[in-house]
Amino acid sequence: MSSETPGRGFDAASFLRHCSRKPGVYRMLDADGRVLYIGKARDLRARLGSYFQKNVEAIKTRALVARVAGVQTTVTHDETEALLLEQALIKQHRPPYNILLRDDKSYPYIRISVEQTFPRIGFHRGQRRGQSRYFGPYPSAASVREGLSTVEKVFQLRNCRDSYFNNRTRPCLQYQIRRCTAPCVGLVSEEEYRHQVALAIDFLDGRDDQVSAALEARMQQAAEALDFEKAAEIRDQIAAIRLVQQKQYVDTQRGDVDVLAVVARHGMAVVELLVVRQGRVLGHHSYYPRVRSEDTEEDILEAFLGQYYLGDNGDQALPAEVILDRRVDGVEALGEALRAARQRRVRFAHVVRGERQGWLRLARDNAEQTLIGALANRDNISQRYSALASLLRVPTPPGRIECFDISHTSGEQAVASCVVFGPEGAIKGDYRRFNVNPVQGGDDYAALAEAVTRRYQRVTKEGKPLPDLLLIDGGKGQVRSVHDALAAIGLATLPMLGISKGPSRKAGLELLHRPDGTVITPAADDPGLHLLQQVRDEAHRFAITGHRARRGKTRSGSALEGIPGIGPRRRQQLLHHFGGLQQLRNASVESLAQAPGISHAMAETVYAWLHD
Template identity: 35%
Template sequence: MIALAMVDNFPSSPGIYLMKSAEGSILYIGKARNLKKRVRQYVLGSGDSRLHIRFMVQLVESVEYIVTDTEKEALILENTLIKQHHPKYNINLRDDKTYFSLRMDMKEPYPRLTLVRKVPSDGARYFGPYASATSAKEVLKQLYKVFPLRHYPLATCMARKRPCLYYQIKQCSAPCCGKITAAEYATLAEGAALFLEGKNTEIARIYRAKMNLASQDMRYEDAARYRDLLRAIEVTVERQKMVARGGDSDVFGLYRQGDQVQMAVLHVRGGALTGSRTFLFDWEMETEEGLASFLNEYYDMDTPIPPQILTPLPIPEPAALEELLSEKSGRKVTIAVPQRGPKLEMVKLAEKNAQTAAEERLAKESSSATLLSELADKLHLPAPPRRIECYDISNIQGEMAVGSRVVFIEGKADKSLYRRYRIKGVLQSDDFAMMREVLSRRFRAESDEEKPDLIVVDGGLGQLSVLNAVLEELEVEGVEAAGLAKSRTFRDMESPEISKSDERVFRPGRKNAISLRQNSAPLLLLARIRDEAHRFAVTYHKAVRSKVMVTSELEGVPGIAGKRKKALLVHFGSLKAVKEATVEQLSAAPGMTAKAAKALWEHLHEKQQA
């Protein structure tokens, strides 16, 4: 328990405090404008009076502090120490995926749009954020129909002798082949940037002026092109739903149930709602402090920072966070709590999204628990399998063999726990031996990874026996096993129709397969896990095979070692582009010489002729 006399010696300056247990582990890290005042609130109980906070304070044996010059420095230090120590009572978003953004560097010759995760301060323009690569690619797909920018790296484009297919379908202006001037392309790129920023009125004004000027100069083809661009923009803008006045903002809403907080964020860009995202985290302290801590960590994940952040309730000491975010984004950032009007309606909408996400999550958890209980009953398992792992092997006659592991937690895939294995000890085509090697590496003695409740292997009694043998050899206890054999097709000699057998589930100690109703939820779950393991293994095998093939194509050329191989592929974008390049283009690549370029060109063309 914290002693009041100890807190009286704390300074009244900004800083961070670390609450520690009797064992010395850090329970909670917080920041404060006034260290003495903030920690006294916990000791005297004048802060939040909820039972779980008082329980946490009872666990605190000592409090350490670090003084900083400003509140902003305290914020930065708090975030750094949370990431380093992962305290039990702090928010930790370290495993959350960052957003996708679209990047365009206007200083490049013929700028193009690329999909990126990080948003560094490199002078380029970034647009977004987009919650998934799919949504960002859909934006690009629609954008290219209006603004035909180049799709490929500049070196790849310039190596071409004729325009690509995108030019034929009018989704690229082919700057590589001189089909558009640099000035006209720059106008297209600026139009695309303004469109992504939501400045549609500005685009229309620029293109309308260019259309009128082209018409006056009797450049009717150019005028018609600008007219078509204006029409395409107007049609696209009509599909967007305007939700608020003003520019860009992030709108936050939260819904709390006990120690769990569901957070929703709506992204408003150019007055239009462009996307949303939800987060779930455990939080046992005051809700306001949790919101402030969340914002600090959320905008530390390479997330685009808008000029305005709207929250449902005031956070403690917002000025320091505003200063920190303004410094990161390079422009003034304000944090506001709307009281009326459209902005308050947006906050209420965000809160409704948070509540809906929490209710949907609870419904899914209930459904998942029911499904796993049914699976345990059908397979005669001692308990519902919370963690299920599945393994698969992929190879071509024993060559370039790989294994895969996928993990499902509570019936859902957890891709952070997926693993890939390069088979090292088996040189012939022996799937059983390969499976033995993968499982042995998974359950090696020094591994401290959590054990699964159930392991599923792709196959019947043969694969299942290998799994059982490995588990017995390594003395792995408390892990159930099952084999899922694919359905087989066959045709009766007396019937022209092709029949398909049911998928079969095998368990140790049973000679016959367990009968599960086809298309039942437990069987579909097992099939989904099996198919995901197969997909993951095949994807890795293709990557390995492709790398080996590319390496072999460039093997044996004098002067082309590992670094030059990599530099060539990065510069040209693909092995095909390297083959199509001239000697002059090869010699102009980074790290290449005229002698090495000539040797490589002759080597590749001798292979083609052969």
């Protein structure tokens, strides 16, 4: 791997000798004066000096420094002021080497125009105006529309524009489908409509129980007055509110919280935002920051926090607490910056319990699923296939890739996996597993050779298609063993490649091994490499799940045996409480903690055991 040196014409040593040791912001420029990177520092000289050392491991840093032709600095009073200036400059210049937040839209709200005689409920995005009440912010337009639909069904408030409302002579379709009480033509009194507006406001503020209690009292009054039709309408309102409460993950009647989780793999990253207001989960939104393969998840989350909360819409979206899925350096400075810029105090936490831990787990699950979906996107896969052809220097991309991996525990119960990818993504119907039993336990070379031989003897016998590229999770030893096995069955010319993690075992520094002994060293941000990483990781996942299943079949007794702290009596109580093993597997940590004799810590242990 070639070493890179600072750009020509820039004397880093001379610059650092005269650089300030105060807090501030630095801008790295290329030969044309364009901004490459913007950063902040508590000590400018120490921070900038770390870039220009001889032995810098990070590929991103080496690539950046190779292009630097000048550095500009701005001294600030403290780190808080530096953070505010850094975010303003990043937004202005959008440098290519910074992690950038792409989505910069304002956040949507539900608006009720309480200043009007018959208030209107509707979707709102942008600056707040007048005396209207605003509820949110919601993480996406879809979550706002879902909330609007619920309120319209339950409280039957009008959603039409004023020009339409003022010119009606008869009720519209909304009245016919029981989503509006038709105040436009006088079918509801101002007092009754205002009462429904007040209930809707309480509902949107998270006071579901108070709304239900008030409606139950009114239902009782209507029943006593023998107005059974009115009582039935109120009963339906209460049922609709109960249904909304059941759909909520948790409803604690407290807490304005943002929950953030980040997942990064194969050159892509997703930051998942879960929005909780008044203890109610309003929804979630996925962000796709522009990143490089060598950016860590901690770096991505730190960059996201500054740009999101100090951006143009940060004052609207600011909660009392932000829960993070990992420790992030610099949140103290961000908290001070928010207090200075927004006059709001925000608490940041990454270790939480109870319902907050449930929110965090929900955000992590959504982030993982969103990234899986993004990686499986057909356009994204197609671009990576084209890049793979360039990486391997072949005229056309491989149409079918098959990858093998081995999983075992100390050489026992070994399972080989074979996963298949095509231009449309994973072809899961063609996945296969092989229980392999090499003569010497733990001999991955022999295990791979056995699996490949069994696979392609059967494929050729049945006349099924061979892969355009055979990928092996391993280095030159594994590749040589598999090549010898293929030669023995007459498939020595099958295109093959091994992928290993290189000497440092870091993602993005993989080496690609050909059967002839040549090694390809791809760039960390090469989309072709990202495709190979994705296929290899899927083979690894499929092998591990197969190995666990094989190992599980050899166990005797209950599937709950072996859980620390759970004896025969508690196992029986758990199964009795949930009605069976499948129901137990589907239970959340919170549900497990409600079982007899199960503490919250023990519930977490059981959940982890069942889902490992």
